[in-house]
Amino acid sequence: MDLSSTQSAPLASVEAIIEGLAGVGYIASRRIATALYMAAHLQKPILVEGVAGVGKTELALCAAALLNLPLIRLQCYEGLDESRALYEWKYGKQLLYTQILRDHMGPALVDAPDLASAMARLHGTGDLFFSEPFLEPRPLLQAIRAPGGAVLLIDEIDKSDEAFEAFLLEILSAFQVSIPEIGVVKAVIPPMVFLTSNNVRDLGDALKRRCLHLHIPLPDQKLEERIVAARVPAIEARLRSQLVAFVQSLRGLDLRKLPSISETVDWARALVLLHARSLDPVLVRETLNVLLKFEQDIAAVEPRVGEFLAQPPPPA
Amino acid sequence: MHRTLEDFVRALRANEVQVSPAEAIDAHRAVAAVGFAERTLLKDALAVTLAKNAEEVTRFDACFETFFTRSSLARGSTGQASAGDADLETMILSGDQAALAEAIEAAAGRAGAGEIQLPTQRGPIARRVLDEMGLRALESRIQALREVGSRAEAERLAEGRAALFRDAQTFVERQASLYAGQTGRRLREEILGRQALSSIGEEDIAAMHALVRRMAKRLAQRYARRRHRARVGKLDVRHTVRRSLASDGVPFNLAWKSKTIEKPQIVVVCDVSRSVAAAAQFLLLLLYSLKEVVERLDAFAFSDRLVGVNDLLDDETVEVAIALILARIGYRPTDYGRALEDLFDHHGPRLDRRTTVIILGDGRSNYADPRLDLMRRLSEQTRSVIWLNPEPQTYWGQGDSKMDTYARFCRVAKTCATLVELERIIDEVLRTHLPR
Numbered sequence: 001m002d003l004s005s006t007q008s009a010p011l012a013s014v015e016a017i018i019e020g021l022a023g024v025g026y027i028a029s030r031r032i033a034t035a036l037y038m039a040a041h042l043q044k045p046i047l048v049e050g051v052a053g054v055g056k057t058e059l060a061l062c063a064a065a066l067l068n069l070p071l072i073r074l075q076c077y078e079g080l081d082e083s084r085a086l087y088e089w090k091y092g093k094q095l096l097y098t099q100i101l102r103d104h105m106g107p108a109l110v111d112a113p114d115l116a117s118a119m120a121r122l123h124g125t126g127d128l129f130f131s132e133p134f135l136e137p138r139p140l141l142q143a144i145r146a147p148g149g150a151v152l153l154i155d156e157i158d159k160s161d162e163a164f165e166a167f168l169l170e171i172l173s174a175f176q177v178s179i180p181e182i183g184v185v186k187a188v189i190p191p192m193v194f195l196t197s198n199n200v201r202d203l204g205d206a207l208k209r210r211c212l213h214l215h216i217p218l219p220d221q222k223l224e225e226r227i228v229a230a231r232v233p234a235i236e237a238r239l240r241s242q243l244v245a246f247v248q249s250l251r252g253l254d255l256r257k258l259p260s261i262s263e264t265v266d267w268a269r270a271l272v273l274l275h276a277r278s279l280d281p282v283l284v285r286e287t288l289n290v291l292l293k294f295e296q297d298i299a300a301v302e303p304r305v306g307e308f309l310a311q312p313p314p315p316a
Numbered sequence: 317m318h319r320t321l322e323d324f325v326r327a328l329r330a331n332e333v334q335v336s337p338a339e340a341i342d343a344h345r346a347v348a349a350v351g352f353a354e355r356t357l358l359k360d361a362l363a364v365t366l367a368k369n370a371e372e373v374t375r376f377d378a379c380f381e382t383f384f385t386r387s388s389l390a391r392g393s394t395g396q397a398s399a400g401d402a403d404l405e406t407m408i409l410s411g412d413q414a415a416l417a418e419a420i421e422a423a424a425g426r427a428g429a430g431e432i433q434l435p436t437q438r439g440p441i442a443r444r445v446l447d448e449m450g451l452r453a454l455e456s457r458i459q460a461l462r463e464v465g466s467r468a469e470a471e472r473l474a475e476g477r478a479a480l481f482r483d484a485q486t487f488v489e490r491q492a493s494l495y496a497g498q499t500g501r502r503l504r505e506e507i508l509g510r511q512a513l514s515s516i517g518e519e520d521i522a523a524m525h526a527l528v529r530r531m532a533k534r535l536a537q538r539y540a541r542r543r544h545r546a547r548v549g550k551l552d553v554r555h556t557v558r559r560s561l562a563s564d565g566v567p568f569n570l571a572w573k574s575k576t577i578e579k580p581q582i583v584v585v586c587d588v589s590r591s592v593a594a595a596a597q598f599l600l601l602l603l604y605s606l607k608e609v610v611e612r613l614d615a616f617a618f619s620d621r622l623v624g625v626n627d628l629l630d631d632e633t634v635e636v637a638i639a640l641i642l643a644r645i646g647y648r649p650t651d652y653g654r655a656l657e658d659l660f661d662h663h664g665p666r667l668d669r670r671t672t673v674i675i676l677g678d679g680r681s682n683y684a685d686p687r688l689d690l691m692r693r694l695s696e697q698t699r700s701v702i703w704l705n706p707e708p709q710t711y712w713g714q715g716d717s718k719m720d721t722y723a724r725f726c727r728v729a730k731t732c733a734t735l736v737e738l739e740r741i742i743d744e745v746l747r748t749h750l751p752r
Binding site (some may be wrong): 014030031035037038042043044047048049091092095099171200205208209212213214215217 | 334336338344345346350356357360361363364365367368369370372373473564567568570740
C-alpha cells in the first residue's frame, strides 16, 4: 500500500486519476482510471490489451508523468532473454580486470608455502568478479532497484517467447529477482508495472492471473474528440468533430487496418499543418494516406469519401 | 456481502469467464478497496480483476448487468430482517413491491434456484419458488374469500397472484441466464465432438465450424509453443579463439553457436469424393485449420483428379473455400491412383526427405488401379506418410477399400471419425511426426 499512501495523492481516487491523467494529456475512460486505481491498491501489474495505436504505451508514459516517477521501458521481441531483460555480467570489464590483476597475482602469491595456501588466499578475495561493480542492470533489475519507485513498461509482451513469460512470473508477483551470485534482490518500493499486448499470441494463464486486465477499445465520438482536443489543441472545434465523425464512420467498414486513435491524431496534426478549416473531398483524398496504411484500404475508401462526409456530424 | 460476491463469481464461471480461486480472492480485495456503494466503480474494479481478455470483458459486462439488478442490491442495503416474515397476503394487499422482490429472492434461495443447471428446469423451479412463498395458503385464501362473497378483495389477491407469477418467472429466467445459459450449448458441443463426422446434419454445421475453429486455435497455440526452440547459445569455441587472435589471445569477443530451425514441409491431400461426401466437409475444415496452424503447408484436394487448393484456403473464409472446393471437384468417384499420379506430376520435385505427407480419405478407389508403386515411392521419398481415415478399421480392405494395402506404406494410419479423435490425432501427429 506504499504507493497509495506515500506519494500518491494522484492515485487517491478514480476521479483524481482521470483529472491527473488529463493534466498530462491523456484522456482516460473510467475503466482505465479504475484499472490504475486498482493496480495501486492491490499492487498488481496491469496487462493492457487493444489494437495498435489505441494508447497502450501512452498510458504507461502518462502514468509515469502523473506519478513523477522514472519510466523504465523493456521492449520485448522474439529471442529476448534474461541477460537482456534482467542483468548481465560485464564480461569485458571482468576480463580487463583479470588481465590487469594477473601481473599482481605473482607477487601476492609468491610467499605462499604451498599450492593449497595459495588457493586459500585466492579464495579469500572471494567472488570479486561477480559483485556489484561488474553487474550490468537491465530494465527489470533497474526497475526493482529504483530507490523512489518507478513505472516499468514491458512493451509488447506477446512478442516474447513463452520461456521469457514464465521468467517474468517471479518478478510480477513478488517484485523480486534471484541472482545466483548475489542473492535475492527485493524491491523496496514495488514499481508500477504495465504490460502491453497486441494479441500476436495468447498469453499464458499464469501470467494473466497475476495481472489486472485492461482492454482499451476504440473510443466513441465524444471521447475521441476530447482526445484530439487534448493532443492537437490548435485544431478548430468544427473541423475536429467533422474529422472524428469521418474516422468513426471508417471504423464501421471492413478494412484491413482500422484507423485507431494515433492515426486520428496524426491526421488532425496534418490538417492543422495544411491550415484546413473544414473537410472537403479533395483534401480528404489527398491526406487519406495518413489515416489508412494499406493500399487496398485507401482504394476501398476513396470512392466513398463524399458519402462519409455528407453524413451530418453528431451533436457535440 | 461475501455471499453475493461468491454468487457473482459462480455466475461468471457459468458464463465462461474463467475465475480461479486466487482471482476470486483478488475480487474480494478489490471490493474491499472500492466498496459496494458506487455501481460503476464496482463494475470497473471487478472487470479489471476478473475478466482476462476482450471477449471475457464483454461477457463480464453482460453478466454484471443481469446479476446486479436493483433487487439484489436492495437486499444488500436494507438487510434481510423485514423480508420473509411478512405474510404473502399482506404484502400483496399493501402493494409492497420491494418486500415482494425480497421474498421472491429468499424463497428462491430455499428452492435452490441458484443451482439451476439446464434451461429446461425453469418451469419447475419457478413453481417451487412460489410454493416456498406460500402460494397454497394464498390460493385457499382466495377460494375462501370467493365463497364468503367478498369478490373485490378476492380479485385483488388474484391479480396480485398473477403479478407474482410473472415476477417469479422473470426472476428464475434471470437465474437461468446467469447460471445455466451456457450449459445447454456446452452439452450440445460435447455431443457434437463425439458424433461421427459423417453423420452430422445440416443444422449442426454452423456449430461444428465454430468447434473446429476453436480446435484449430488450440492446436495453433500448442504447436506454436513447440516450434520456438530456445535459442540459448552455446559458446562457439572455434570462432571465439579465432577472434581472440586480434586481442593477443584474450577472448574479448565471444561467438555463440546458433541453431537454425529447419522448417517442416507438410503436404496434405484431402479426399472430397462421393464415398466420403459426408465427412469431406470436415476433412476440408481440418485442412483449413491445419493451414492456420502450420506455416508451410501445401494443400491438395481430389476426387478423380487432384488440384492444389492453397490459394483458395488462403484467400477465402472457411465456409466459402469449402463450398468452392466441393463445387469444383467434390462428390465425384474417387481414383486414388490418378490422384497419386497427379501429386507426383504437380509436386514431385518437392516431395523430399523433409516432407511429411498427410492423407485424409477412406482409401476407396472404385476398383481402379491403386498404383501401389507410387504409394511405395511416396513413402520412400518422403519423411513420413500419415493417413487419417474416417472409416473404422474393420472396414479397411472391405469392398473397394484399398486401405489395408495403403496402410502398409504409412508411418501412421489411423481412424478418426469424430472431432475429438481428430484433435487428438492431429495433436499427436504435430507433436511426434513432424521435424522440429
